[in-house]
Amino acid sequence: MNKITNIKPVLKIQNLKKSFGNNHVLNGFNMNLFEAENLVLMGKSGSGKSVMIKCVVGLMQPDTGTIEIMGKDISKLNQKEFNNLRSEIGFLFQGSALYDSMTVRENLEFPLRKFPEYASKSEKLVSEALENVGLSSAIDLMPEELSGGMKRRIALARAIILRPKIIIYDEPTTGLDPITSKEIIQLMKGIQQQFKTSSLIITHDVDCARVISNRMILLIDGINYMEGTFNDLSASKDKKVQEFFK
Ligand SMILES: Nc1ncnc2c1ncn2[C@@H]1O[C@H](COP(=O)(O)OP(=O)(O)OP(=O)(O)O)[C@@H](O)[C@H]1O
Ligand SMILES: [Mg+2]
Helix, strand or coil, X not given: CCHHHHCCEEEEEEEEEEEECCEEEEEEEEEEEECCCXXXXXXXXXXXXXXXXXXXXXCCCCCEEEEEECCEEHHHCCHHHHHHHHCCEEEECCCCCCCCCCCHHHHHHHHHCCCHHHHHHHHHHHHHHHHHCXXXXXXXXXHHHCCHHHHHXXXXXXXXXXXXXXXXXXXXXXXXXXXXXXXXXHHHHHHHHHHCCEEXXXXXXXXXXXXXXXXXXEXXXXXXXXXXXXXXXXXXXXXXXXXXXX
């Protein structure tokens, strides 16, 4: 057994099921994300990774199953309680997803709007988040003025601005060149070390998984098909598992 399994999970998913008509996407998916670990989730395109994440952040309702964030079953919370808990999760959306009509500063201020208590600290939080990703100079730029790598950094700054306990990265390196990918991965590692966040990293990128993961889960056929370290999984004799490491 891995020693971190003794620690309480910050995110616990049990028996998650989600279908769209006859398309049974999640068929009883289980996952624990433990404190201060980097957990990599790999699964083929269309296997339900984003659907699972949408269920966690409340953008989609599961058919059945439970999701606990910091020990709280999210289906039992009212909207305000859920929003508060949701603020413990930073989310790097697939493809950065910055608002094109807003400056970098406005993009970063956006997640703060829901929380009046942050209004007076907004300027400080924005500048600290930009410092953390090495892009203080970009504060007044528009997204169209940023390179792909810069956009990803700004999206990362936005994900960490509320100092979340959990960060979910959906394909953080997709579409970036290998050098920029490495920079983003190093930045993610740095953030994890500095803030002791628990990270769930969804990726197809084997190099990213090798460098960043403490543990991995493979989502195959709608379930957590296999779990283990990168070395465990990459040495597996299972044909479906081997496909990921070719
Ligand atoms: N709102 C929706 N309505 C109907 N079907 C959906 C919806 N959202 C997702 N699906 C279906 O669920 C399946 C899983 O989609 P999902 O986006 O989770 O895949 P993914 O694993 O994130 O893939 P990728 O690696 O390409 O991002 C797909 O077959 C998709 O068509
Ligand atoms: Mg996806």
